[in-house]
Amino acid sequence: MSPRSLRAWSWVHTWSGLISTIFLLLLCITGLPLIFHHEIGHLLGTEVEAPAMAEDTPKTSVDRMMAAANARHPDRIVQYAIPDEDDDNIWFFTLTPTPAPTEDFRSVAVDARTADVLAQPRFDEGFMWVMLKLHVDLFAGLAGKLFLGFMGLLMLVAIVSGVVLYAPFMRRLRFGEVRRQRSTRLKWLDLHNLLGVVTLVWAFVVGGTGMINTWADLLIKYWQYSEVSTLLAPYQGQPVTPVAERASLQRAYDAAREHVPGTTLSFVAFPGTAFSSPHHFTFFLRGNTPLTARLLKPVLVDARTAEVTAAPSMPWYLTALLVSQPLHFGDYGGRPMQILWALLDIVTIVVLGSGLYLWFERRRVRRPATADLPADSEPRPALARSTEAMP
Known part of the structure; x- marks a missing residue:
């Protein structure tokens, strides 16, 4: 992949994930009790x-x-x-x-x-009604549903772009490797990538079906x-x-x-x-x-x-x-599927939270370094920044 393509995919992954992360965290947190609504x-x-x-x-x-x-x-x-x-x-x-x-x-x-x-x-x-309303439409009716559907679309974009970026990143690392001897940020980056790949199919299925569900009112009217x-x-x-x-x-x-x-x-x-x-x-x-x-x-x-x-x-x-x-x-397979859905939901919360942490941490680390540069200095290219975590 060319440096230009890598920069473009990195930009798409970063901003599609950042824009949707807060709302996806809300959906994951509210969706967890809804998996067990009968039991609750x-x-x-x-x-x-x-x-x-x-x-x-x-x-x-x-x-x-x-x-x-x-x-x-x-x-x-x-x-x-x-x-x-x-x-x-x-x-x-x-x-x-x-x-x-x-x-x-x-x-x-x-x-x-x-x-x-x-x-x-x-x-x-x-309690369960509040969880359902937050999960379905944010108490905003059809407008809330369509907004969450758009957040779901951004999630799918973030997943696809993450897969594209993951392939060249892992050429220098063994699958599943977490570099514990390096900085805290690098450890969380490796965990973010690993857990993201593990939950890839589940997140795509749940994100896609969730997006389709937000169109229910419009599809029925049509x-x-x-x-x-x-x-x-x-x-x-x-x-x-x-x-x-x-x-x-x-x-x-x-x-x-x-x-x-x-x-x-x-x-x-x-x-x-x-x-x-x-x-x-x-x-x-x-x-x-x-x-x-x-x-x-x-x-x-x-x-x-x-x-x-x-x-x-x-x-x-x-x-x-x-x-x-x-x-x-997760209503197809009874209790085992409910438990699996809940575990994957929790892992996705960790992925989303670590993504936010990595973004804020990178900005915190980069800001002092940029401030120390002379006025006529040229900043590092985006490709160098995107590969700084590689060994």
Whole structure:
């Protein structure tokens, strides 16, 4: 590699890393408890559990469960129904004061066998909610998500440029060598390079999937306007289906399952919500294998007649989004993968912190040396500075 190219890659690596490091440290720190959100929920007592019953206890109707949830908040409207992913004996109903998307919601957990209300958990407060909001959007909504997505892009640039720089640097060192006999800065430089290479693939995967996740709102809106809108042509000019005129939710659910057999319900979006249309219950169904369980199949059911209107396939960009979400938090491989993700997260924190230390230390060391130079002296070329750590 030519000296000019080396200087260019060094500049890209330095500034892409510096600009994004503070925010990436925040994401790593907040992401650590999110890896174990279920376990932390159990410790904090915020997880809802259904009472023990015989395994063959039959389920009650979805309409009865919805009525029980609505009775707790009669001034609100049910917007989403979500079976618990780990225990299908628990359903969560989300209620808001208006049919339009809003942050003012209440959740009610209902026993799917008895229609008894189990709890009214708050998902918009507490330690884990703060960690999630900081990790997802910095409490800044879509603008915060897109900003963090840009930080993720800078992280990927820093990783690629770091790999390019690492190859010529390691020609004079054995892989994994840490020069403990040299200065503290050189020891941290070797550790920074070594840990960066060890976590290379993981950091690229988590950074890439995190960046994709920040585009979720935009991708969903694009899908609605580009594909779902064409399915709603027969409904143009019709008013939004009033709550009083909606068909039985159980009938609509049965129609959706019959249309796509061999699937499990992920969640139901009611008419007027961000994931549905003004005229449909939209059932998002998933498969029963490790891979298909992450892929959703939307089924639009007419809210008046409980008849299936359409079951469009998810486009490739939403499929990529759905696959990337559990991969980002290590949700594919159970407890072993969670532990591995946590360890790699901690190592990445060390890499980011050491990168900041090395930058500040280099500026501290260089400043007095530069100040002592005569006015007509020519500073050392960037190539010499970039290779000063080599033996």
